[in-house]
Amino acid sequence: MKIHNFNAGPSVLPKEVVIKSAKSVIDFNESGLSLLEISHRSIDFLEIIEKTISLVKRIMNLNDDYAILFLQGGATLQFAMVPYNLMNKQAAYLDTGFWSKNAIKEAKKFGKVKILFSGKNNNYTYISKNYKIPYNVDYFHCTSNNTIVGTQMKIFPKTSIPIICDMSSDIFSRKLNFCQFSLIYASAQKNVSSAGMTIVIVKKDILGKIKRNIPSYMDYKIHIQNNSILNTPNVFSIYTSMLTLEWIEKKGGLSFLEKKNQYKAKLLYNEIDKSNLFENIIHRDDRSNMNVSFFLKEKNLEKEFNKMWKKENIVGLDGHRFLGGYRASIYNALPLESIQFLIEIMKEFDRKFSS
Ligand SMILES: *Cc1c(COP(=O)(O)O)cnc(C)c1O
Numbered sequence: 001m002k003i004h005n006f007n008a009g010p011s012v013l014p015k016e017v018v019i020k021s022a023k024s025v026i027d028f029n030e031s032g033l034s035l036l037e038i039s040h041r042s043i044d045f046l047e048i049i050e051k052t053i054s055l056v057k058r059i060m061n062l063n064d065d066y067a068i069l070f071l072q073g074g075a076t077l078q079f080a081m082v083p084y085n086l087m088n089k090q091a092a093y094l095d096t097g098f099w100s101k102n103a104i105k106e107a108k109k110f111g112k113v114k115i116l117f118s119g120k121n122n123n124y125t126y127i128s129k130n131y132k133i134p135y136n137v138d139y140f141h142c143t144s145n146n147t148i149v150g151t152q153m154k155i156f157p158k159t160s161i162p163i164i165c166d167m168s169s170d171i172f173s174r175k176l177n178f179c180q181f182s183l184i185y186a187s188a189q190k191n192v193s194s195a196g197m198t199i200v201i202v203k204k205d206i207l208g209k210i211k212r213n214i215p216s217y218m219d220y221k222i223h224i225q226n227n228s229i230l231n232t233p234n235v236f237s238i239y240t241s242m243l244t245l246e247w248i249e250k251k252g253g254l255s256f257l258e259k260k261n262q263y264k265a266k267l268l269y270n271e272i273d274k275s276n277l278f279e280n281i282i283h284r285d286d287r288s289n290m291n292v293s294f295f296l297k298e299k300n301l302e303k304e305f306n307k308m309w310k311k312e313n314i315v316g317l318d319g320h321r322f323l324g325g326y327r328a329s330i331y332n333a334l335p336l337e338s339i340q341f342l343i344e345i346m347k348e349f350d351r352k353f354s355s
Contacts, residue, residue, distance in 0.1 A: 004338040007316030008147055008291060008329040009169065009190040017243040017333075021194075024239060035239055040232050048239050049228060055245035059253055060178040062201065067224045069200040070238050075168045075187040078198060079103040082141065082164055082183065083110035084218050088210060092116050092137040092161070096153075097124045097146035098322065099166060107141070116140075124149045126283040133159045139182065139206075145170035147190070148320040150293035150327060151286040156180060162206050170290045171199065172248055173332055174258040182206045188237055191290070191331045192244050197237035248332070257332050264330050264339045265289040271343045276354035277301065278346060295325035301353055309345055317342075 005012040028035040029044065038044060053068045062068075071077070079102055083091060090112035093104050096119050107113045116131035124146060133140050139162040145152045147169040156163060162182030171186040178184065182203045189195035200220070207221050216222050216230065223230055228238075248257065269287060272278045272294045280287070280294045296302055309317055319325035328342060 001313060004312075004314045004341055005316055005334065006314065006328045006330070006338070006342070008320070008327060009187075010195050011190055011316070011329055011331050012333045013193070013240070014244060014247045014333045017240060017247055020243050021236070021240040025236070035235060038235075040229055040235055045235060048235075048242055052238055052242040052245060055242065055249065056199065056201065059172065059245060059248055060201070062178055065203050065205065067202050067204050067220075069202065069220065069223045070228045070233055070241070071198045071200055071223060072196060072234060074195070074198055075099070075166055075185055076102070078166070078185040078200065079106040080109070081218050081220070082139075082185075083107040084212075084214055085207060085210060085220050086162070086164070086183075087111045087138050090114060090137050092133055092140045094127070094131070094140075094142045095119060096127050096143050096151060098148045098320075099146065099168070100141075100143045103141060103143070103166060111138075119151075123281075124151065125281050125286075127151055127153055127286045129155060131157075133157055133161050135161070137161055139164050142166070145173075145288055145290050147291050147329075148323060148327075149282070150280075150288045150291040151282055152288035152290065154285065162203070169329075169331075170288075172245075172254065172257065173261050173290055175254040188241055190329075191333075193240040194234075194237045196234040197241065199241070244333075260336070261289045261330070261332065264334070264336055265292060267339050267343060268292050268328060268330065271346055275346060275350045277350050290329065290331060292328045292330060293319060293323070293325060294328075295319075304353060305349055308349055309342070312341070312345055314342060314345065 024035040056068045087110045091107055092114045094117050095101060095104060095115050104113055114134060114137060117128040119126055141164045142153060143166040152170060163180060164183045165181050167184050167186045169190040172191055184201040186199050188197045202220055272280045277296055278294045279297055296305060317326050317328060319327045
């Protein structure tokens with residue numbers, strides 16, 4: 001039975017990745033042992049870490065100024081780890097949604113936070129491009145894709161201040177000049193792997209400039225020295241990431257995925273814009289190519305629409321619990337046919353219920 005998986009995270013992964021990672025749990029590399037039964041310090045696992053690091057670097061076109069880490073604690077721990085390691089006195093943040101707000105909340109525990117733009121007054125449906133980054137902040141923090149409301153930054157500021165970016169929900173979905181960022185973090189469960197692992201990409205020269213004492217697990221420098229095995233890492237999630245990155249490379253890398261993702265998103269937005277019953281309230285330039293949110297103009301039709309998609313093996317279309325409405329998360333691994341299928345359902349609903 002074909003299921004169309006629009007879950008926001010954990011979310012759809014490439015079929016072949018799921019099959020291979022499942023196999024490794026039973027019998028890892030024909031060793032007779034499960035991936036879950038081998039030492040994280042074994043040669044076999046060290047090879048996996050090395051391979052995953054070089055795949056990240058190759059796919060993102062990063063040089064050796066950057067270290068790649070696989071940590072635990074989700075993007076949520078990064079909200080605190082970033083200021084812990086990088087904030088002396090003050091930092092600048094963009095408030096573009098729920099996750100930005102959480103990042104700001106943690107940063108305030110370490111110093112002064114200058115909010116350069118807040119989308120709060122327009123329900124986060126718009127992202128300003130006209131903010132000025134002060135010269136006297138330790139870093140600038142932004143969220144590239146706002147998973148809940150469905151906005152995405154299409155341009156990043158030109159500045160000499162280190163740019164820190166939460167890319168949890170659009171990492172590996174498009175081509176960017178990744179060298180413009182000093183630190184990128186992304187929890188794996190949206191576009192890469194299983195939950196329980198966070199990819200951190202950090203430019204080494206921004207570290208070591210803070211006087212405070214940092215607990216070992218919270219210190220990027222210590223993780224770099226220990227090559228992500230300061231403690232026992234999430235071996236399963238790292239291995240599954242390696243498989244996804246191999247899949248990305250085989251498909252043709254980020255330029256291929258970007259085109260495909262743009263095409264998928266455009267089809268769906270076009271249908272929403274054309275339909276009589278659905279609407280998307282995001283500023284057009286800021287629409288996300290990963291999370292497409294939409295609402296029924298007449299709320300009393302929700303029951304009918306829910307009945308319709310739920311019986312067609314579509315899952316995960318409910319909007320975030322804070323927002324209601326609908327959200328189609330259309331990450332890298334979501335097949336084009338799932339978009340086409342959803343569009344057919346929406347068309348049918350439109351025919352049936354528009355007066
Ligand atoms: C999901 C998400 C997070 C939270 O990730 P956790 O792994 O649950 O900590 C943070 N930021 C963004 C943009 C997200 O989409």
